[in-house]
Amino acid sequence: MAPPPVVTGISPKEGLPGTRVTIRGENLGNRPQDLIGLTICGCDCLLSAEWKSPNKIIARSGPGKTRGDIIVSTASGGKGSSTVQFRGYHETIGPLKESAVWIEEAPLQALAWGRRSLSPTSYQMEDPLGLSVEGNEKKFPEDELHALFPDGSGDLASDQFEPGWFLLEHHHATSFDDLRVGLSYLRRKVEGQKEGQLSFLKANVGSVMEQLDTLFLLKEKFEADINIYGVDRTVKMEKSIAESMLEANKLFEGVLKRRERADATRNALGVLQRFRFLFTLPVAIERNIKRGEYDAVINAYARALNLFGKTDVVNKIFMNGLKIWMAWHACSIILRQIHGSHVPKNFLDGTATNLVNLDAGGDPAWSAIQVHAKYLTQQLNSCFNTHMAADTSVEEGKTPKGSHSKHTRTPSGNQILDSQSTVPQRVLCVEELTEIMSSRFPDLWKLGQAYFSGELQIPVGPNQQQEFKSIVLNVIGLGCSLLRGVLLPHTLETKSAWPANSSLDVLPAWLPHCLRYVRSSYSSLISLDLPGEALDIVGKLLFDLQLSCMGTLLVQAGDQLSSLHTKENWQLHFDSRFGGITSLPTLFEEIITEAITLIKETVLQSGIRETALLENESAKKEFNNKLHNTLLNFVQALEKLVSNNDMGDHSPAISQLIGSPAHFRDHSQSSGLAWEQRLLCTLSNCLYTEKEVLPRLLELLNRHNYPPLPKTFQAVTNALNMLEKDIIETFIEQKSDPLVGTIEPSMYLGRFDWDTQLSPTDLRPYAKEIIYNIVAVHAEVYRICPDQIYYILSHIVETIAEELSRLMSCVKSTKFSTQGNQQARIDITALQETFSAFTTSTAESFFSEALEVIPPLKNADTKVVDEVLKTFQSKMLLRVACLKTVKKPLNSL
Amino acid sequence: MSKKPSGGVQPALHKVIMVGSGGVGKSALTLQFMYDEFVEDYEPTKADSYRKKVVLDGEEVQIDILDTAGQEDYAAIRDNYFRSGEGFLCVFSITEEESFQATQEFREQILRVKNDEQIPFVLVGNKGDLDEKRKVPLADAQSRAHHWQVPYVETSAKTRDNVDKVFFDLMREIRSRKMEENKMSNGRGKDKSKRKKLRCALL
């Protein structure tokens, strides 16, 4: 805070009211606005003050007529002090004094100013003491005279004449001797009057004689004049007098007119002065209303009423006007509020109370409630209609923008980055509706509370409690049904629903977002302590919305899942346990996890006064069904991947002459994996999903406190199992059919027959081909689906064994030469041994059958067989090593 | 017109009166001394009052300056003002011969009103910065001061030359006069009460 102002100089130091004074000092404010107060001799002179510098202010003195301080107050330094003083005095204006205004010549006026009478006679009266007052310039201070003689007067003609006053006023500088002379003079005069006429004549005999002479002379002159001018001597004079009077009147006409005008102006000024407060009242009230100081308005009004209210009719009319004006003003505030700008509840309170205090008539608080309710209804409806209109116009306008580019603001994403225009109108509408409900509805409710609790000091009407309740229910009901119309048009049978259009299609994505809004609005309503009936309306809406939201989220997830097969890119990731899997199971898990978490977060997060959704049986069932379908969607997607050989490629011929594993590589470069490999991948994905993903999801559900759903998961597992079986069957079929089909042609390749005379040295090529093919399949399966290797190979080996036994039984036993016999035994035994790890009992019996068809061999001839087999084994040891070690199936079917 | 009784804490108050013809720079000197400002335009004074605290030889005192009108119109009220003065700065302008002549009348009026030959008094030749327009020779002024037995100082309200000096010199003068008076305070006290009685008797 700056130091307080100090006034150290005043120029001039005394003067009449309105004297222009220069005030000097220190810290008189740092700018014009800083100067907030100025009093001279106790009179407020701020109005005339002109701030010049921190050292200088120019002002006009007020009507004070004493000596007093000059006090400057500044905002920065507070109230100041003064080392110098100003003296105000009043100058008496008499007929001889120049003056800017007309002076009432009636003595009354002079007395009104508390002055001695200034009528010309008394002013010019000779001094009774016979002393000259010339040169007696120094006046005795008048205030001291007043102090000395409170009721006295110096006027010789006055009843309250005080000799002391007179002496001090006129002779305080006269010497004592002079006064004594004056006294004897006075005495002489008084005595002279007492002695009577005779002595008077005696004393003045000389002058009496002189007067007689003069009169005589005058008579002579007069008579002589008659002779010269005739009897009517004064005619000419009278005429001139009349003329001059006329002339004088003419001269004064203008002056008198001016005087009349001045009088009128003065009267008007007087009236203005008297009613100034009243005239400034409207402005003051307006200003206060703008500032929100309604108490001040009421006070001013009350004061005006006190001052003028009961006095006369004119004022009453004026006050009525004011009252009406005030009421109008209050209404206009409410009206203004209806036109958009929101006015806080306490303001409404205030206005209502004020209207009551102003006797505006009626029941303003109740009207305020009604108006506010109407306002809310209007707001809600117009919000709904505006957004719907905007939406349908966009729809009709057929904006070229695709629906995807339209919604850059993601439902859960942040709203800062994305432009408002991309949010669907429905969502905007919901945001706005809930906003109205949660921020403006409370005002209505609180206003009602205040009204009924008597806070507003207004008598409450008899049926209003009931009526208010219905108002509240109506407003809430409207809000909810509008929200339904936007979000859940199917739950409304009435026309008020938002017509279904493309914006409804994108709505699901925004449902959680909307749900959040509705929920927060709900909780703010709950905090108001509304009647249960009203809350239930919202609660029901919320429940339906939750249900719909949950369903939508699940359906959405399901949709994503069923199109998941298009996302398959066949990029293999190798898992130590499950071999090769693609990204599909992970995607599946992600989608479901997201849906579940989102549902948990948005839908199931139950607040106060909300029943947990899944405690409701039908909701639970719904959830179960939807989840079931959703999960099955994934199984179906997987199924789609393997159901048709969409690549149109047939399995590569497993002939050694054409086929080679390199074939696959070429193929995978153009469009991923070969179909059989896709089968394997999908199988692997199935297994992974079943064994890994599903338990994880189950665990997730548990963690989020979802009710246990064993049946659903069992069903999904079953579906997966079935799919797995199908895939394996298909795969085996796909692999074994060509493989088995090539055995016969290969066996008899090069016109070979069993009556051959060539002694066997090795396995026949067809047998080797079988081995190679099996090794190839093994490699293929092992790479992607190691767990299923036994199952698959054993099935294939079975079919091979069956084919061999068929082929052998077709050869007539007589046809075998010894060499052919040896060769056949070598081939079959070698195969049997090579595949021993994958030989089931059925396969074993087929092998045995095949061997039994061949006629028995002499002991000497078996030696060759054994030798060839031995060399084969040693030669093929590394080749077939993979077939020897069977990984024990971890997850066999 | 009664003064507030000055409390014990209030520093000593020295009342200085500026006298001299109109336009010689009385107000200019006062404002320069009080507020360090020089007023270029001429605005006739009626009677201005200034008062502030200053440090006089290490002692805090209050100086009260009454800036009066030089004009003849107001000559009548001068007597009243002069009565309250404890010291006088009698100012003339060195560029105006008449103002120098007028100092004679002022001196006489002061002596008449105060009835005290020793009244603290400084003859001030202002507008010293306008030496080229000088009309009053330095010697004339000095000889007059010598004759009156008062100091003569040339000042400039414009350049602030000697402004502080004239006020402080005068205050010192006033202070030492007061100290002398205090020594014979008994006499003065009696005098005062006697005068008061006289007035009462008259009533």
Ligand SMILES: Nc1nc2c(ncn2[C@@H]2O[C@H](COP(=O)(O)OP(=O)(O)O)[C@@H](O)[C@H]2O)c(=O)[nH]1
């Ligand atoms: N050059 C100059 N002008 C001065 C000086 N003192 C006063 N003035 C000017 O003389 C005029 C009258 O000064 P003012 O103080 O009002 O005279 P006052 O009537 O004695 O109070 C003003 O225009 C001042 O600017 C000075 O020392 N030098």
Ligand SMILES: [Mg+2]
């Ligand atoms: Mg002046």
